[in-house]
Amino acid sequence: MDSHALQDFQSALTCSICVNYFLEPITIDCGHTFCRPCIYFCWEEAQTPRCCPACRKMAEKTDYRTNTALKKLASLSRQARPRSVSSSGEQICRRNGETKGLFCEVDNSLLSAPCSESPEHAVHSYSPIACMAEENREKIVKKMDPLWQKTQEMQDNLNKEIRKSESFVDYVVLRRNMIKVQYQMMHQFLLEEERFQLKTLEREAQEILEQLSDSAIRMAQHREKLKEMYRELMELCHKSDMEFITDVILYRIKLLEMQKLQPVNPELSSLHITGILDMLNKFRVTLETVSCCISAQILCKNRIFGVDGATESPQTLESYVIWGVEAFNSGKHYWEVDVGNTSKWIIGVCKDFTSDSFEFKKGFVLFSSKKNNHCILSTNSPSLIHYLQRPAGRVGVFLDYENESLSFYDVCRGSLIYSFFSSSFTSPLTPFLVFGSP
Numbered sequence: 001m002d003s004h005a006l007q008d009f010q011s012a013l014t015c016s017i018c019v020n021y022f023l024e025p026i027t028i029d030c031g032h033t034f035c036r037p038c039i040y041f042c043w044e045e046a047q048t049p050r051c052c053p054a055c056r057k058m059a060e061k062t063d064y065r066t067n068t069a070l071k072k073l074a075s076l077s078r079q080a081r082p083r084s085v086s087s088s089g090e091q092i093c094r095r096n097g098e099t100k101g102l103f104c105e106v107d108n109s110l111l112s113a114p115c116s117e118s119p120e121h122a123v124h125s126y127s128p129i130a131c132m133a134e135e136n137r138e139k140i141v142k143k144m145d146p147l148w149q150k151t152q153e154m155q156d157n158l159n160k161e162i163r164k165s166e167s168f169v170d171y172v173v174l175r176r177n178m179i180k181v182q183y184q185m186m187h188q189f190l191l192e193e194e195r196f197q198l199k200t201l202e203r204e205a206q207e208i209l210e211q212l213s214d215s216a217i218r219m220a221q222h223r224e225k226l227k228e229m230y231r232e233l234m235e236l237c238h239k240s241d242m243e244f245i246t247d248v249i250l251y252r253i254k255l256l257e258m259q260k261l262q263p264v265n266p267e268l269s270s271l272h273i274t275g276i277l278d279m280l281n282k283f284r285v286t287l288e289t290v291s292c293c294i295s296a297q298i299l300c301k302n303r304i305f306g307v308d309g310a311t312e313s314p315q316t317l318e319s320y321v322i323w324g325v326e327a328f329n330s331g332k333h334y335w336e337v338d339v340g341n342t343s344k345w346i347i348g349v350c351k352d353f354t355s356d357s358f359e360f361k362k363g364f365v366l367f368s369s370k371k372n373n374h375c376i377l378s379t380n381s382p383s384l385i386h387y388l389q390r391p392a393g394r395v396g397v398f399l400d401y402e403n404e405s406l407s408f409y410d411v412c413r414g415s416l417i418y419s420f421f422s423s424s425f426t427s428p429l430t431p432f433l434v435f436g437s438p
Helices: 003-012 036-046 070-082 128-234 241-257 276-282 297-302 308-310
Strands: 025-027 033-035 101-102 109-111 126-128 289-294 319-324 334-340 345-350 363-371 374-377 383-384 393-400 404-412 415-421 430-435
Touching: 025 036, 025 070, 033 036, 036 128, 070 109, 070 128, 276 334, 276 393, 276 404, 334 345, 334 430, 345 393, 345 404, 363 415, 383 415
Parallel strands: none
Antiparallel strands: 025 033, 101 109, 101 126, 289 319, 319 430, 334 393, 345 363, 345 430, 363 374, 374 383, 393 404, 404 415
């Protein structure tokens, strides 16, 4: 074969992309042939629709079979090409000066032909370097295909992650808008609830004021009747014996008919505030407490339980006090106290608290006392009576030290009892609870 024919033959077995003999040659739709790895990389890096690098025609398929005939011819051409001798002399045998053209599979070393016949290699198997290289090349090519498949799978996963990221960004925007709408709805709902509670307060207050006015009128009329009866009885006592005996029976009947009027006990409804307990529970703390009994004299001295408590004998009135080990001087804190059905108790926070001496004027407290079999809620700083239903069960206490506020809540009803707004949170505040005898 002349040199021109040989060049044409080698050119026909050469990939136009890598300009080397074909590795796993594939022939695409237009008839041009390329190495499978070369065309894969070409299409991968182009980031455009698949087309032939030579004629630019579109390639319809993505998977092509290996051209086995060209693959065999390319392999033979690689093995037949002249071997380049290393300039360092590593491929020249030092013993005999011949080229190392064989590969010993046992020692994994290069040998010259004479060395392969030496006693130390006589029983070893060896192959020409070109043949061994082609076998190893084939093994590597076989591993490249699954590796490329994994590369494509990873690219698919990467594309999915990119799309997912874009979708996630859009979803976050949507979610943000949904949250805003929900809070706008809640805000509107709470505004409507606020309006309802204020209207209910105004209506109940008007009704109670009318009841108090009517009761005052009835009591004034009743008082006049009592005065008139008193005057008649006085005159009756000055009558003759016969008249007195006759008329006194009639007055006894009148006295029986004069029933005692009951006073009005004003009491507003404790309306539920939506979401208040969920918000407060974010600041819930567990109090470590100390407890002891305290004498009635301390309670009476401090006028804790009002008139009824103060008039009882010190020997018969016993109380129980519980206070927190930790005093708060910052932050937001919420705790609950179970008062059960007890009618006499005090809950709050106090400065300089000890079991032997404490002054309620230095604290902020909610009192429950009993008067004429009616429970009364009151607070100090300033002294104020609250015309609300007495909480049954648990009372919640919320201390916001930075905003200098202390609030009491009826946990069962989810309603507000009272809020202190002070400007005197200048020292640590200790939570405490006092139970009086029922």
